[in-house]
Amino acid sequence: MAHDEFSLIRQWTRRSDGQEGDGLTVGIGDDAAVYTPAPDMEVVACCDAMVETVHFLKETMHPSDIGYKAVISNISDVAAMGGVARYALVSIAVSPSWSAEMTSQIYEGIYEACESYGVRVIGGDTVSAPDALHLSVTVLGEVEKGRALRRSQAKAGQLVFVTGYVGSSAAGLHLLLEQKKTGAAFPSQYQALVDAHQRPAAQVAAGRILLASGACAALNDVSDGLASELWEIAEASGVELSIDASQIPIRQELSTYAEQIGYDPLAWAFYGGEDYQLVGTADASRIDMLAEQFAAAGIPFALIGRVESSGNGTAVSCTRAGRQMPLPKAGFNHFGRRE
Amino acid sequence: MAHDEFSLIRQWTRRSDGQEGDGLTVGIGDDAAVYTPAPDMEVVACCDAMVETVHFLKETMHPSDIGYKAVISNISDVAAMGGVARYALVSIAVSPSWSAEMTSQIYEGIYEACESYGVRVIGGDTVSAPDALHLSVTVLGEVEKGRALRRSQAKAGQLVFVTGYVGSSAAGLHLLLEQKKTGAAFPSQYQALVDAHQRPAAQVAAGRILLASGACAALNDVSDGLASELWEIAEASGVELSIDASQIPIRQELSTYAEQIGYDPLAWAFYGGEDYQLVGTADASRIDMLAEQFAAAGIPFALIGRVESSGNGTAVSCTRAGRQMPLPKAGFNHFGRRE
Structure with a gap:
């Protein structure tokens, strides 16, 4: 990532609790984040992408809504396993038609959703896009060992x-x-x-x-x-x-x-x-x-x-x-x- | 994800070892993947995006190279913490100018890199893009507790x-x-x-x-x-x-x-x-x-x-x-x- 973008991400993520502490050994700003998984829990991982013109339009979603929803869709996937979401990695590709202010509003929405559900942004990537804005969020959560709720366990009579x-x-x-x-x-x-x-x-x-x-x-x-x-x-x-x-x-x-x-x-x-x-x-x-x-x-x-x-x-x-x-x-x- | 795409992903991921076993409790095909982290290890997580026209051109990279490199860039981030990569989530947004065959070649490259480095694809998202192809890969790895190598520890005399x-x-x-x-x-x-x-x-x-x-x-x-x-x-x-x-x-x-x-x-x-x-x-x-x-x-x-x-x-x-x-x-x- 080039330095100007890195600075922007730093600015957007400074207020976050993506810094070290409370199980997070290495937060935002290194090659990768490192955290200690909770004992007796398994790691739950999922990833959802949202693409401008395919999943949203500027006219139907405020930038903060886009960020908010991208996080929620992933937390929902963790919830569907019976788990709790803990960390998020945010990959965003921004085209010239998105101003820095609009992009920062996307991050506002991301952080708003994360704070509401106790999720910490621990990494990601910010790159340029030629046209449509793309937002891909990975959420990592946890669930009690061997207890994850799968879609394959329905039985007759239920x-x-x-x-x-x-x-x-x-x-x-x-x-x-x-x-x-x-x-x-x-x-x-x-x-x-x-x-x-x-x-x-x-x-x-x-x-x-x-x-x-x-x-x-x-x-x-x-x-x-x-x-x-x-x-x-x-x-x-x-x-x-x-x-x-x-x-x-x-x-x-x-x-x-x-x-x-x-x-x-x-x-x-x-x-x-x-x-x-x-x-x-x-x-x-x-x-x-x-x-x-x-x-x-x-x-x-x-x-x-x-x-x-x-x-x-x-x-x-x-x-x-x-x-x-x-x-x-x-x-x-x-x-x-x-x- | 719509059913036709889901079927395509199933097809591309069938041959993978993204299925259950060896620590992976829930593999590809549910709302989220679930795995048991290794004892005494921390989780290492990173995410890198590659965008057509920004990071690669069709003329400079074979589709399989694009997939291969997107995985490598993440495994490299885990290596830079002193860790070992274990799992990958692949988010891909494909535009109409990419045929199903070319897209499957991207996956070929993804799997080739994963197999070379002992990484299993455990999830992701496949969506449409209006124009440029976007590929965002998250890699999860592990590193011995408290041992991750950070960029902030350089000392005079070294x-x-x-x-x-x-x-x-x-x-x-x-x-x-x-x-x-x-x-x-x-x-x-x-x-x-x-x-x-x-x-x-x-x-x-x-x-x-x-x-x-x-x-x-x-x-x-x-x-x-x-x-x-x-x-x-x-x-x-x-x-x-x-x-x-x-x-x-x-x-x-x-x-x-x-x-x-x-x-x-x-x-x-x-x-x-x-x-x-x-x-x-x-x-x-x-x-x-x-x-x-x-x-x-x-x-x-x-x-x-x-x-x-x-x-x-x-x-x-x-x-x-x-x-x-x-x-x-x-x-x-x-x-x-x-x-």
């Missing part, structure tokens, strides 16, 4: 749950794209949907309850739409899932907006993305206990279906208005482009 | 060493850019320089000797040019370094090519980049022991200067043909653009 509203982020993106098209601000009643898109939350507390309970079998985070995540669990576990559409948690604002524009709310729920809720399966006999723990923690917990041993040959089916239909396997893409 | 030829990669890039400009293949006598640019090596064995010896104080890898790395050591350690230009290891081919085109070989040595040698300082009293260990391992070890307590107020100075001059602080950039 129930399928989700930890909160789905579809909100995609509906929020729709509102923002309409605003971009028409130039008129989106109605303020839909702020919660836009917030869900720009400032999502990672369900770390939910993941910890699920891991501690011993009742959770399979777990995924909802980053590519509920349908895609259910398919991943079904395929990885070799089971079939039957989902009851009427039980899927959908925000009232989403239903209202969908009705207003003549759209199917379930399309957002199943094929929207970036909700970062957790979806999984748990033993039926221990669902009441789990529901109580979630209620005590003030976290939504909705039962949306069950795991079947075998059946109609469809990995995921959905019952809606009394009719059971296969739920097509498809993921989310932001702007109609495959990703 | 000697400055480097583990092998510097400047070769930049000279190789020059040859490739000439070839691109003229259309004529570079002379085969310079193959070693081009190899140094396209297929660099990481000095893991050297780093391990240096750490085990207990004699090494400060250490950096030469990724941004020898001058830049010396400056980083001097500034981080609060010392001054005086370098003897005549002792810097330069390939005969580099000298020959430099003479042919009327270029200063030392400019490549000091201000070229991506040599991935290790440069550091060690106690003068133990230099002979170190030199013997390097000789026994068949690894070059050149003494190029010494650490001064204080002096002329210049962090790094260089003596050449009997004249001592300040060595300007500047980094490497590939194509004349700041990075």
